[in-house]
Amino acid sequence: MTALLEVEDLRITFATRSGTSHPVDGVSFSVARGELLALVGESGCGKSLTALALLRLIPPPGQIVPGSAIRLEGTDVLALGAAELRSIRGRRIGMIFQDPMTSLNPVFTVADQISESVRAHQRVSKSAARVRALELLQEVGIPDPVERLDNYPHQMSGGMRQRVMIAIALASEPELLIADEPTTALDVTVQAQILELLDRLRAARGMAILLITHDLGIVAGRADRVAVMYAGRLVEEATTAELFARPSHPYTKGLLASVPRITGAVTRLQPIAGTVPAPTAWPAGCRFHPRCPASLPRCADDDPPALAVGDSHRMRCWLAASGPS
Amino acid sequence: MTGSLWRLLLRALTSPSGRLGAIVIALLTLFVFVAPWLLPDPSAMPDLLAGALPPGAGHPFGTDQLNRDVLSRVVSGGQISLSVAGLAVLLAVTLGALVGGLAGFYGGWLDSALMRLVDGALAIPRLFLLLLLVAVWEQMPLGALVLVLGATGWFATSRIVRGEVLRLRSAEFVLAATALGAGPGRIILRHLLPNVAGPLLVAATLGVGDVILLEAGLSYLGIGVRPPTPSWGSMILDARPLLTTAPWTSIFPGLAIAITVLAVNLFGDALRGALDPRSA
Amino acid sequence: MLTFLVITVLLFILMRLTPGDPLQRLAGDRQVSAEEAAALRQRFGIDQPIATQFRAFVTGALAGDLGVSIEHYPMPVSTLLVSRLPASLLLGGTVLLLTFGFGIALGVLQAVHRGRRLDRWLTRASLTLYAMPSFWLGLVLAWYFGIRLHLLPVAQMHDPLLGADASWLVRVGDVVRHLILPAVTLTAVSIAAVMHYQRTALLEVLRLDFVLAARARGLPERQVLWRHAWRNALFPVVGLFGLWLPILVSGSVFVEQVFNWPGLGHLAADAVSARDYPVILGTAMLVSAQVLLGGVLADLAYYTLDPRVRHA
Numbered sequence: 001m002t003a004l005l006e007v008e009d010l011r012i013t014f015a016t017r018s019g020t021s022h023p024v025d026g027v028s029f030s031v032a033r034g035e036l037l038a039l040v041g042e043s044g045c046g047k048s049l050t051a052l053a054l055l056r057l058i059p060p061p062g063q064i065v066p067g068s069a070i071r072l073e074g075t076d077v078l079a080l081g082a083a084e085l086r087s088i089r090g091r092r093i094g095m096i097f098q099d100p101m102t103s104l105n106p107v108f109t110v111a112d113q114i115s116e117s118v119r120a121h122q123r124v125s126k127s128a129a130r131v132r133a134l135e136l137l138q139e140v141g142i143p144d145p146v147e148r149l150d151n152y153p154h155q156m157s158g159g160m161r162q163r164v165m166i167a168i169a170l171a172s173e174p175e176l177l178i179a180d181e182p183t184t185a186l187d188v189t190v191q192a193q194i195l196e197l198l199d200r201l202r203a204a205r206g207m208a209i210l211l212i213t214h215d216l217g218i219v220a221g222r223a224d225r226v227a228v229m230y231a232g233r234l235v236e237e238a239t240t241a242e243l244f245a246r247p248s249h250p251y252t253k254g255l256l257a258s259v260p261r262i263t264g265a266v267t268r269l270q271p272i273a274g275t276v277p278a279p280t281a282w283p284a285g286c287r288f289h290p291r292c293p294a295s296l297p298r299c300a301d302d303d304p305p306a307l308a309v310g311d312s313h314r315m316r317c318w319l320a321a322s323g324p325s
Numbered sequence: 326m327t328g329s330l331w332r333l334l335l336r337a338l339t340s341p342s343g344r345l346g347a348i349v350i351a352l353l354t355l356f357v358f359v360a361p362w363l364l365p366d367p368s369a370m371p372d373l374l375a376g377a378l379p380p381g382a383g384h385p386f387g388t389d390q391l392n393r394d395v396l397s398r399v400v401s402g403g404q405i406s407l408s409v410a411g412l413a414v415l416l417a418v419t420l421g422a423l424v425g426g427l428a429g430f431y432g433g434w435l436d437s438a439l440m441r442l443v444d445g446a447l448a449i450p451r452l453f454l455l456l457l458l459v460a461v462w463e464q465m466p467l468g469a470l471v472l473v474l475g476a477t478g479w480f481a482t483s484r485i486v487r488g489e490v491l492r493l494r495s496a497e498f499v500l501a502a503t504a505l506g507a508g509p510g511r512i513i514l515r516h517l518l519p520n521v522a523g524p525l526l527v528a529a530t531l532g533v534g535d536v537i538l539l540e541a542g543l544s545y546l547g548i549g550v551r552p553p554t555p556s557w558g559s560m561i562l563d564a565r566p567l568l569t570t571a572p573w574t575s576i577f578p579g580l581a582i583a584i585t586v587l588a589v590n591l592f593g594d595a596l597r598g599a600l601d602p603r604s605a
Numbered sequence: 606m607l608t609f610l611v612i613t614v615l616l617f618i619l620m621r622l623t624p625g626d627p628l629q630r631l632a633g634d635r636q637v638s639a640e641e642a643a644a645l646r647q648r649f650g651i652d653q654p655i656a657t658q659f660r661a662f663v664t665g666a667l668a669g670d671l672g673v674s675i676e677h678y679p680m681p682v683s684t685l686l687v688s689r690l691p692a693s694l695l696l697g698g699t700v701l702l703l704t705f706g707f708g709i710a711l712g713v714l715q716a717v718h719r720g721r722r723l724d725r726w727l728t729r730a731s732l733t734l735y736a737m738p739s740f741w742l743g744l745v746l747a748w749y750f751g752i753r754l755h756l757l758p759v760a761q762m763h764d765p766l767l768g769a770d771a772s773w774l775v776r777v778g779d780v781v782r783h784l785i786l787p788a789v790t791l792t793a794v795s796i797a798a799v800m801h802y803q804r805t806a807l808l809e810v811l812r813l814d815f816v817l818a819a820r821a822r823g824l825p826e827r828q829v830l831w832r833h834a835w836r837n838a839l840f841p842v843v844g845l846f847g848l849w850l851p852i853l854v855s856g857s858v859f860v861e862q863v864f865n866w867p868g869l870g871h872l873a874a875d876a877v878s879a880r881d882y883p884v885i886l887g888t889a890m891l892v893s894a895q896v897l898l899g900g901v902l903a904d905l906a907y908y909t910l911d912p913r914v915r916h917a
Contacts, residue, residue: 102813120824121823169822
């Protein structure tokens with residue numbers, strides 16, 4: 001099956017006062033049609049920037065380094081002109097953001113903002129767009145959608161605003177939805193609702209989803225595949241079942257161990273020692289080695305490439321060369 | 326307090342426009358107060374029959390209709406204008422700090438009354454307040470002008486100071502000082518005022534530009550600095566009939582005003598930027 | 606309303622506070638006979654206690670009677686004010702339109718080209734203009750465009766030599782030509798503030814998430830800039846409108862004087878020279894009322910433009 005989205009060796013640099021920063025430094029992955037890929041990592045690992053790069057929304061002075069490749073069903077996104085780029089944004093790839101309060105324009109009604117999205121890519125009349133907006137509000141599960149149409153964002157709760165954002169993103173039937181930490185700003189109960197909504201929409205529309213999050217917990221049972229990101233690179237990639245059953249990279253294991261669990265014996269939480277390095281000064285060799293409990297001598301000098309660990313399971317770690325742990 | 330003020334000043338000097346402003350202010354002040362020793366005596370008898378001469382040898386800015394050297398008059402006028410502005414602003418800032426500090430510290434009816442007063446006064450354009458006050462004097466002494474300029478310029482400053490005092494009044498270090506037995510006077514002087522010194526300096530600097538323009542305007546209308554005391558504004562008034570025949574008599578005083586106010590505003594902006602790094 | 610009362614009290618106190626015999630001031634240099642002196646005293650209520658004076662003044666003012674001009678005795682102050690009002694409104698209105706129209710447009714331009722040469726030069730130019738005394742700039746412009754180039758008239762509101770049979774269109778054109786120089790002068794010295802506010806506001810809004818979200822939806826850049834960003838960057842500029850009015854009014858005093866424009870500012874300036882206190886007081890009150898009105902308009906604008914204010 002040809003992938004819907006292919007990212008190859010994506011690198012992003014920022015010119016800062018303390019030198020050049022490389023927040024994304026060689027990321028490669030693909031998303032198949034209708035698939036849900038979860039991109040997991042702590043804050044500062046570069047996952048949001050990766051998402052923005054897909055739509056070429058990197059804010060200056062950031063730049064995508066030549067040699068990176070982003071292909072949407074074969075089309076090179078990085079080579080597109082302005083008009084073609086706009087036809088992809090919203091139309092083939094949609095995006096929802098973390099904080100729904102600041103991601104919605106406070107001076108326009110819900111109907112205005114959804115209709116605007118509809119009419120951005122299709123020639124429809126205002127009234128037709130409004131009808132479509134109502135349909136979308138129903139689809140995302142907003143109660144009393146007729147009344148909500150003329151509400152302003154500040155009149156709605158966080159969960160409802162996020163649903164509105166999803167509705168706006170769905171307006172032009174995108175094939176891929178990028179969800180950048182869609183539940184982080186929400187209450188736990190609302191989180192579950194939003195994630196279920198995303199699931200439902202994916203099934204109903206055959207839409208692929210790139211779910212970006214720092215929370216491994218929401219990934220289990222939902223994502224088809226998981227990619228773990230650290231220090232600007234993917235360090236492990238596998239199907240969800242495989243990753244949770246046989247986590248192989250020490251960082252992934254550290255992440256899983258630091259997630260508090262309700263079930264099971266109460267043990268001490270195991271944080272990962274040390275702190276995330278700065279993107280202006282990545283450590284030499286394997287980037288995780290200063291914090292890694294299982295580091296080998298060669299980790300300080302040689303940067304491991306992506307090595308196979310099992311069936312469609314790869315990781316960047318020298319432990320793979322010496323056999324699974 | 327002086328320590329943080331110094332740091333503020335130094336930070337303001339890191340911006341190129343701030344540096345430019347500061348340098349021009351320094352040069353101007355120096356020139357205006359030192360130059361009279363270097364220039365020909367402005368009260369020396371001019372050759373009245375010669376009339377207004379264009380800029381040339383001996384008179385870099387030309388002469389006015391009474392054959393007085395324009396450069397010398399600009400310098401003397403500068404002394405007056407700068408002194409008036411400086412003193413007036415000092416008065417305004419002091420009044421503003423006093424009123425704002427009292428209102429913020431004591432609160433209650435005093436605060437409400439004072440702020441109502443300030444609200445009302447702010448709605449009246451400052452110039453009209455000045456016109457009312459100035460119209461009284463037949464011969465207005467310079468000191469009265471300074472007083473009037475200062476008395477009309479403290480309203481906005483008092484609001485700023487009141488805001489800061491309100492903010493800090495319930496801060497922990499104030500509570501600590503009170504717990505240690507410090508009286509209101511001590512608290513205001515040693516703890517609250519140092520924190521408003523920065524915003525006060527910014528308000529003062531920017532206020533100087535406003536006062537220079539106001540004083541020049543009043544002098545132009547004939548009701549500010551009165552002859553024979555020279556002032557940039559009254560020079561422009563005197564030069565009106567010569568507008569077509571001797572334009573340099575109007576141009577140089579006006580340029581002097583513009584350059585001074587620009588320099589002061591640039592430095593004031595730099596100070597404001599140094600005070601609040603987020604506003605740029 | 607309360608503010609206005611405070612203003613009235615303030616102004617009244619200021620006037621009565623001044624030293625010297627009020628009658629002396631009222632009469633000025635003119636010789637007054639005993640009867641005239643008594644009549645003046647009675648007319649202006651000087652021989653009555655301050656409280657009575659003030660009450661009389663306020664009740665009179667509310668009824669529209671602001672006293673009588675000394676210089677133009679016995680013309681009522683209110684008549685004088687009303688006669689000058691249209692010219693002031695014309696000049697003031699034009700200047701507001703120009704200042705905010707161009708100020709907003711240039712401010713947006715600066716924000717979009719942030720940091721580049723256009724941005725820096727616009728800031729420098731506007732700051733330089735802001736530092737110039739308005740009357741001086743007016744004189745310079747009058748000299749250059751009016752006298753040197755003979756392009757535009759430099760005095761008054763219309764050509765006194767224009768025949769009574771001149772068509773309506775010609776009359777309007779004449780007034781417009783006379784309006785240009787004073788309006789441009791006042792706009793030039795004020796525009797820096799609007800430009801700066803708009804630039805700053807827009808730069809802040811452009812950083813916000815919903816602007817990024819709008820781009821991510823594939824909206825054209827122009828729509829993102831104006832419909833989404835600028836619409837939210839309007840608010841500080843609206844606030845500035847309320848703050849700016851006092852300054853505009855002050856500036857008009859000088860510019861009207863320079864160009865002999867028959868407005869309230871010129872009236873006030875003349876009244877000061879003539880020590881015509883009732884007129885000065887009257888203009889000050891009227892002008893303050895205008896300022897308060899401006900503030901009310903700004904509040905109304907906020908209400909209309911910002912749904913968050915509407916539902917507060």
